[in-house]
Amino acid sequence: MKGPFNKDLSSRSVRVRILSTMLAFMAGGLLIAGFVSYYVQFTVLDDRVNAELLQEVDEFQRIAELRQSDVGGNESTEDLMRAAIQSAVPGEHESFLAFLDDRPQLKPQEQAFELDNPDTVEQILSTHTPGSTIFTHLEINGEAIPAAVASVELYSDDTPGIFVAANRIQNQRDQIWISAVTYTVVSLATLLASALVGLVVTGKLMRPIGDLRNATREITIDDLERRVPDPGTRDDVAALAQNFNRMLERIHEGYAHQRQFMSDVSHELRTPLTIIRGTLETTDLSDPADVSEGHEIALDELDRMNNLVTDLSTLAKTGRPDFVKFAPVDMAEFARNAMSRIEHLGPRRWLLDFGADVMARADEDRLTQAVVQLAANAVRYSEPHTTIELKVQHMSLSGRSMIMVGVRDEGIGIAKADQARIFERFARVSDSGGESGSGLGLAIVEAIAQAHGGSVSLTSRPGHGSTFTIIFPQDNTPVPDPEER
Template sequence: MGARKSRREGERAAGRSWTVRTQVLTTMLAFMVVGLAVTGVLTYAAQFRSLDERVHSELLQEYSELRLIAESTTDDGSFTHSTVDEVLKTATDSAAPSDNESVIALLDGRPAHKPRTQDFELIPDDSAQSQRVLQQILAVHEPGRTVTTTLSLGDRELRVLVASVQVTGDDAEGVYVVANDIGVQKQDLWQSVLTFAGLSVITLLVAGWVGYVVTGRLLKPLGALRSATEQITVDDLEHRIPVPSGNDDIAALATNFNRMLERIQVGFAEQRRFMSDVGHELRTPLTIVRGTLEMTDVGDPADVREAHEIATDELDRMGRVVGDLSELAASARPDYVRPKPLRMQSFARSTFARIERIAEREWELARTADVVADADEQRLTQAVVQLAANAVRYSDEGSRIRFAVDQVLGPDGPEIHLGVQDEGDGIAEDDQRRIFERFTRVDGARGSGSGLGLPIVRAIAAGHGGVVRLLSTPGRGSTFTLVFPQFAGSTNDGADEAGEGEDDEPDDAGGAENRRGPADAPRTRTRRSS
């Protein structure tokens, strides 16, 4: 009930929050808005500035032509024009006003001359209007100077150049006026600004729609991922999300998520198996201990002593089972095996010194390979000791058990073979297929075991990227061979098939000498445990 409530609260909170799709789309559109705005502002600010500079340049050009006319001279050095009126008339006749430009010449405060054609009349024919314009121009005029200013004449915004014209010997006051209708040109630019803004809005709408569709398709696996995370529970880890085609980040995320689920599922399965195994294996000794204690006659010292021995034996067996199960659980960790350079000849001798003291057998160190391999010495020793103990369990006292270390050239490079060969009863073919399963015990064993030794050996082999192979003939003994790549870089692809050597071509440790190199010269010694 509480889990369902928390899930509903999580769904409501997710509904209120922005989805990744919304965040990506909003961020993209925000950047586009800022980009378009900055681009528009900078572009049109530059255009307005360029307009001002161009208009000012055109006004100065007209003034330069006026000065050329006023300062022109004849061959004898006298001025061509002797009166202000002549200068103004010549200047206006030769003027060619451009678009949005008007020229007029004033003489003693009255309109005197203007070009034949021009874009608009600076001083209209209407007497009232012309008088107001004339007063504004004269108010700007400064005798002996040239002034540039902006005037609002009616509905026009004009950039005006007012130049004073004087000629020596003539007392008349001339004024040469050039006006450029900059307001019309600004209106055209503002119209362009509105057009740009409209197109930008349309672009944002189209980009938003396209981005919505595209991000929806790209982020669809995220929706599936979110749905999967809502459906996955401890009791149901089977759900997987579809992986989209391609090699992009979304596909990689989906793949990694599925792999993570597989690892979690394996981990939960191992935990459940561990708990089931513990419950299964500890139930019997606990029942025996409980029954023994309940039936013990506390007044009988012999009965108490026997109950004590039974309880101690069962508790020891429980400890061994728990230890083996913990070892198997630890084998699932990536750091269970820690390979490092290991000289196999020294390893063979030190390991043989350990196993020859397990029981009364004729122990033989058949061969040692004087090579260096990438291996975990502690785990390999553990595996060999387990195989040796297993050989003791299924062989007679005084029989021969051989241990050999060989270097063999395998299909993927050099391999190390650790073989333990006994002369015991052998293993039936049906039992060979299940002997590496947990808690499997076959008939003929001498002594008790947890049934976890060979699964541990298989886990150690798999940790080294190798397998465990079995060759056994009923009545003639068995040979277990732990095979792994000599170097960590040449990982055996069959590492996950450890313990299924019956499907492979078996390697008899006693017959490996026909494939060893010169470094594997036989160095046999025999010991009988005392």
């Protein structure tokens, strides 16, 4: 079942996933760090206690050797045990006990715990092995205590002795466990604090994404002016919001152009249809001359509609990858072929200014289409027997080999106010005095130039003619960035 609650959960899913992942990694890191740290501490404690027990036994043996040397080998077992116990200083967790003839006799006055209770004595005696030192665990009050049980035998005295050193390791382990519990509590508090801080921080970081989500849900084709608020930061989230706003601007601009284009198309098609309908409605069918005139008018308007549809079809292909098909083009041959085509467009003085005996990578058919369109415009807006010049040149621009194709006429020229919009679709020159075209020809020329990686420009003065110039790279290969070379 879907509802506001589910929608809210969905809207926060990214934030929750990010925060959960972050906390999971933190918890895992703290767990591993704690486990390794306390495992090492317990291992070190066991090794240290065993080393201390071994050290106590070694010290007892050194005392025995020194006393035997001092008294010339006449030391009694009791005197040795008494001297060892008196010199022993029990640590915080250590205890000592000396046996004579299997009975506990001597111990330090102060030590951590007692070893002479009957049960412990019985364990020591059962563990004791004459002539050896045994490392074992004594069970005292339910606690396993590491101990060293060393057998004492002297040549000068037949009385058997036992020296016992024990270390209460559980107290030390308890201290480590207290530290581990403290570490766990601090870790949980750290995770909780991190979760709260992360909740606030991710909320601020994800707010632009939330705004972006809301914008994508609320923006419609009739409301393309909405924008995502810029968070004002310099991170990926801010870049996402800015890029989304730029995308909306492009969509808005493209949609506006599309609406304008459709409006212009409908207007351009409506005019010939209105003329044809009006002509047919007013034609006198009983008058052959009127019928013939109406027939001619209808055919002319249908031809104009056909040309308009053809131009629209060409413009629709400009965004497709196969709009131009690049191939090696001999520019000298291209110039001669183009001139042979355009010189039949009207009674003008046609000139060819040729200086590009090179090969270029281009689409010869599209370039010819552009030249024919420019030449047709030149004929339309100039007087008979004036000069129209086709210029094809090879030039260098900013270190690149370029091809320049231009058409110059001596026609009526174009006013400066019209030059800014002359390449727009359905744009026409005001007060041209010439024949009316579809208004798409120059837009097609510009599309062909841009598809070749170049551009088209206009130089014109009213009453002095116009010059349209197409410039494009000779090889149409992008120049690599110097940093990428």
